[in-house]
Amino acid sequence: MTNYHSPVMLNECIEALNIVPNGIYVDCTFGGGGHSKVIIKKLDESGHLFSFDCDEDAYKNALPNDNFTLVQANFRFLKKFLKLNGVLKVDGILADLGVSSHQFDSAERGFSFRFDNDLDMRMNQASDFSAKNVINTYSAEKLADVLFYYGDVRASRKLARTLIASRPIASTFELKNILQEFSKDEKLTTQVFQAIRIEVNDEMGALKEMLLQAAQILKPNGRLVVMSYHSVEDRIVKNFIKTNTFNGKPKKDLYGRFETSFKPINKKVIIPSDEEIKVNKRARSAKLRIAEKT
Template identity: 55%
Template sequence: MADSYHKPVMLEECIDGLDIKGEGIYVDLTFGGGGHSVAILKKLKTGHLYAFDQDSDAGQNAIDLDKRSFTFIEANFRHLRRYLKMHGVGQVDGILADLGISSHQIDKPSRGFSTRFDADLDMRMDQSAELTAEEVVNTYSQQDLQHILGSYGEVRNAKTLANAIVAQRINHPVKTVDDLKALLKKYAPRAKENRYYAQVFQAIRIEVNEELKVLEETLEQMSEVLKPGGRLVVMSYHSLEDRLVKNFIAKGKVRGEVEKDFYGNINRSFKAISRKPMVASEKEIKENNRARSAKLRIAEKI
């Protein structure tokens, strides 16, 4: 597995967090370049690893892995429970999720994820999906664009920008990365243009791939899929994802609402292994800039 495809962040901490048993069954929800999966497989004896990735490019990295202890599933991890059932698996000993976008997806210009290269506005993690970034930008209503930009990108002038996009596309559809950047430049804070572009691109990407909805659906399956004592290891890269994970672990609900039993105890299926999320070391951040925003949360099924 090539680090050039995607260098895994906090690899050692993730593997330690899973507390791997040689005979256990594990799931890597985000196979990518296979770095985490290879590290898990090294610790398995008679156990098995199931790895998910909806990106067909990632499947090429799984070809040479030992099929006796490894199964690659080319699907969105929102279908976790269904695919495990198809493979005769009811419960597992650990689940790892390295959320967000892979280095490969960012670095491949044609995918349209990066602000560094001109390309068609695509941003689909699953290249067979119908909805693209171009469609979001050119067909969504002003209200929907404002919601996406404000909620998913935390863009401060979301209403102004949404109005500008709608006005621009009447005569000049926004079809490429450079088209969108040219429009954004007029509304970006001075000297903070790149951060502004990143916020807008993040917002559109989350909408195209339904990232928060998918995470919610998957977290809600965890209670059923993990065995008691099983480990959940989740790495997120922005506050929207981290908040969902934190709420789910602490309160059993991604929105943070609390359900209590007859005795007033909070109904939850997990206990946090550490109160605060783990972050990458300064050394790792120097070697891999993507680690800068990573937050790792580890929990155990009660």
């Protein structure tokens, strides 16, 4: 089997979790289990690790340990699935957002324009909403917003109109060809594929729901460790840690005090070392934020 995924900032994430051997931990994004494998090694038999992944392909990587549970679900349902397992509070939560190398490198999953395939991009193969739905059914305005907010596409309105005029668009190569005709800028294809993927999987919505639940289920001094690969994601995480809101505007409680649930552990965002980026190019956009539940 080719490498499913190389874990990014592995040591930094494990250290950030500040693991206590009998604690309960959550890895929201199991993938190839790169981070989970190290977390479980640090637990004793009374500790437990719950890992989530909505992609059934990740299941072949399940760990054999008795104190490990793999939940095939979206991490937006974190609290519900932990409760089903009798868990109300946890000691640490890790999320390594986005797609795995396995998903990106599997031609049939339709995430990459390196391969010609159905426009799919679903992380959860059981979902009935794919990239084809976004590209072929969204209004010009909605499509332009997706391209602008999740792909930083400058000419988003014009591009949305071009895409709508080219409908139906069924494959990755059809989309790539339209984009390459639209602009000589090679980055555009990457930006558009990324934007569509984020929309298909409602990545920002899931992240927000997970953060709200993390604030409810983490024990005092419990750690929240989030690694993101996109500026919008990182802004959501940063704002939430600082202000308990997603727009960064602090809210006051009934007594006029600013509401906070977390104390940031790193003031400056943590990025991978040059050495790590040299051996794993996909680590290059990673941004790590660590916070402690107050």
